[in-house]
Amino acid sequence: MPPEFSSVDLSLLKKYDKPGPRYTSYPTAPLFSSEYDAKRFEVDLITNNDENRSPLSLYFHIPFCDTLCYFCGCTTIVTSERGRIQKYLGLLKKEVSKTAFYMNKQRPVVQMHWGGGTPSYLSPAEIDDLATFVRRKFRFEENAEFSVEIDPRGLTFNHMRAFRSGGVNRISIGVQDFDERVQRAVHRIQPERLTRNAIDWARTIGIESINIDLIYGLPLQTLESFQKTLDKVVTLSPNRIAVFNFAYVPWMKPHQKLLHPEDLPSAETKLQLLKSTIDTFIAAGYVYIGMDHFAKPDDEMAVAQRRKQLHRNFQGYSTHAGADLYAFGLSSISHFGPVYAQNYKSMREYEGAVHNGHFATSLGYRMGRDDQIRKYVIMRLMCDLEVIKEDVEDRYNVLFDEYFDGALTGLQQYIDAGLVRHTIEKITVTESGRLFLRNIAMCFDAYLKSMKKENVFSRTV
Numbered sequence: 242m243p244p245e246f247s248s249v250d251l252s253l254l255k256k257y258d259k260p261g262p263r264y265t266s267y268p269t270a271p272l273f274s275s276e277y278d279a280k281r282f283e284v285d286l287i288t289n290n291d292e293n294r295s296p297l298s299l300y301f302h303i304p305f306c307d308t309l310c311y312f313c314g315c316t317t318i319v320t321s322e323r324g325r326i327q328k329y330l331g332l333l334k335k336e337v338s339k340t341a342f343y344m345n346k347q348r349p350v351v352q353m354h355w356g357g358g359t360p361s362y363l364s365p366a367e368i369d370d371l372a373t374f375v376r377r378k379f380r381f382e383e384n385a386e387f388s389v390e391i392d393p394r395g396l397t398f399n400h401m402r403a404f405r406s407g408g409v410n411r412i413s414i415g416v417q418d419f420d421e422r423v424q425r426a427v428h429r430i431q432p433e434r435l436t437r438n439a440i441d442w443a444r445t446i447g448i449e450s451i452n453i454d455l456i457y458g459l460p461l462q463t464l465e466s467f468q469k470t471l472d473k474v475v476t477l478s479p480n481r482i483a484v485f486n487f488a489y490v491p492w493m494k495p496h497q498k499l500l501h502p503e504d505l506p507s508a509e510t511k512l513q514l515l516k517s518t519i520d521t522f523i524a525a526g527y528v529y530i531g532m533d534h535f536a537k538p539d540d541e542m543a544v545a546q547r548r549k550q551l552h553r554n555f556q557g558y559s560t561h562a563g564a565d566l567y568a569f570g571l572s573s574i575s576h577f578g579p580v581y582a583q584n585y586k587s588m589r590e591y592e593g594a595v596h597n598g599h600f601a602t603s604l605g606y607r608m609g610r611d612d613q614i615r616k617y618v619i620m621r622l623m624c625d626l627e628v629i630k631e632d633v634e635d636r637y638n639v640l641f642d643e644y645f646d647g648a649l650t651g652l653q654q655y656i657d658a659g660l661v662r663h664t665i666e667k668i669t670v671t672e673s674g675r676l677f678l679r680n681i682a683m684c685f686d687a688y689l690k691s692m693k694k695e696n697v698f699s700r701t702v
Contacts, residue, residue: 253658254512254676260698261679261689263532264623265555266581267616268606268688269698270574273583277605279594282575282582285607286343286600289565289577296351297344297379298554298561301333301371302570302584304358307395310429311499312417312459314488316572316586317358329570329588330367332595334374336569339600341378349382352561353408355389361396365403372407386411386561388450393435401442411450412443413483418459419470426460426504433473440477450540451479457514458487460504467514471521481542482527482535483557484518486511488699515676531626531675534558551624558624579608611687614639619682626670626678651684 262269304318305326320326353375363371388411389404404412416436417429424430440451453474457467474482489505491497506514519529527535528543534557536542545551545560552562555574565577572586582605585591594601608616614637621628630641642649652668655661660674661681670681683689 257677257680258700260700261683262698264619264682267619268612272688273604273606275604279600279602282600282602285580290343290345293345294347296564297348298352298564298566299350300568300573301355302573303355303360304571305362306359307362309496310427311496312427312487314494330371332592333570336595337378350379350385351382351564352386354556357390359392360389361391361400365399368403368407391439393439394431396439398442402446405446405448410448412448413452413454414439415454417456419473420466422461423459452481453479455484456487457484458506458511460500462506464513468517475525480537480540484533532678549625553620553623581606615685615687618685622682623678628668630667648685655681
């Protein structure tokens with residue numbers, strides 16, 4: 242571990258461990274309003290495609306799972322009824338067709354992601370059918386990135402082959418923790434051999450980009466047990482690793498009440514888990530992208546960060562800056578131009594809208610000028626780990642220090658702690674400051690003071 246990480250005082254981590262946004266968007270989702278509805282979305286969709294030839298990123302939400310993972314914070318539906326899945330796929334196709342009707346056919350798709358839920362809970366035939374349908378509706382760039390989230394439980398080689406035939410070239414495998422006690426505590430029994438099989442199958446058929454998802458802060462995790470998981474992940478040699486801070490929010494996700502709070506690691510242990518994670522993966526040669534992501538030095542994500550081309554959206558870090566995101570399915574969020582638009586989270590409402598030929602938009606937000614300026618600064622901090630003041634001034638015709646006078650006052654505590662360097666030209670996050678990216682970005686958020694953060698956001702560290 243670089244000295245700057247090793248020397249981070251745990252008391253500093255405790256001090257700044259508070260609720261805050263993950264900044265997959267700005268403004269953040271709690272500010273979305275029902276005043277932005279399907280009619281407004283349709284108008285903005287048409288406007289956005291008027292002679293617009295910028296690239297597209299597509300997201301598909303597959304909410305179904307076989308069992309409920311107690312830690313989950315996603316919009317999911319646990320079912321064994323295949324008919325419900327078939328019905329949903331029909332609605333998804335109808336939503337795609339309606340959107341594609343308005344789409345400028347010259348716009349290339351450079352990225353597609355299937356999330357969930359569990360996309361691999363679809364049958365191989367369903368995977369093939371949906372991928373084929375989408376490719377008929379949009380024009381895909383030859384080397385478009387197609388990623389999908391995988392649950393090794395129930396996965397077969399035929400599933401993986403169907404994904405590859407549909408164009409998948411990157412998979413993200415949910416592991417969370419290899420320890421059996423932890424797996425039992427969170428109701429996700431996933432033997433290590435299943436994960437290894439999934440990775441072997443993927444590499445055998447030509448899917449070379451592998452991401453593994455872990456979570457620290459789960460019940461019964463200890464420094465010793467989680468270190469074994471980290472070491473096993475290193476032997477699997479994934480291209481990318483995401484290590485998420487467990488968001489214990491039972492007031493938002495009632496099923497988390499099934500967890501035993503007394504089994505959760507102490508704040509001290511949780512912070513040690515984070516430091517051990519960074520130590521292990523940096524020692525193994527991974528680049529610490531920031532927040533919760535690691536990548537091999539030659540991975541597109543690490544390369545994009547070095548070139549200041551990294552982007553951030555609702556799926557996390559992305560290498561496709563400049564692409565408009567159109568999202569389909571339950572709870573999914575589109576983002577293009579100044580618009581955020583989220584679909585219904587209720588299956589009944591989603592089905593009703595799509596069945597009646599309407600868009601499924603339930604909430605949204607149209608950004609103002611101040612939103613766009615602050616979003617640019619926050620995203621550059623999150624992705625580049627620095628903000629060049631002149632870039633902001635030239636882009637938005639403002640005087641940086643004057644415009645962000647209040648933010649710079651709030652930033653001073655992080656400067657004093659050695660987490661940020663501030664010069665006349667730029668603001669730079671230090672190596673140790675990467676642990677506090679969310680906190681640093683919060684200084685530039687215009688809305689936090691008026692929000693009840695403790696009931697909306699997970700903790701930052």
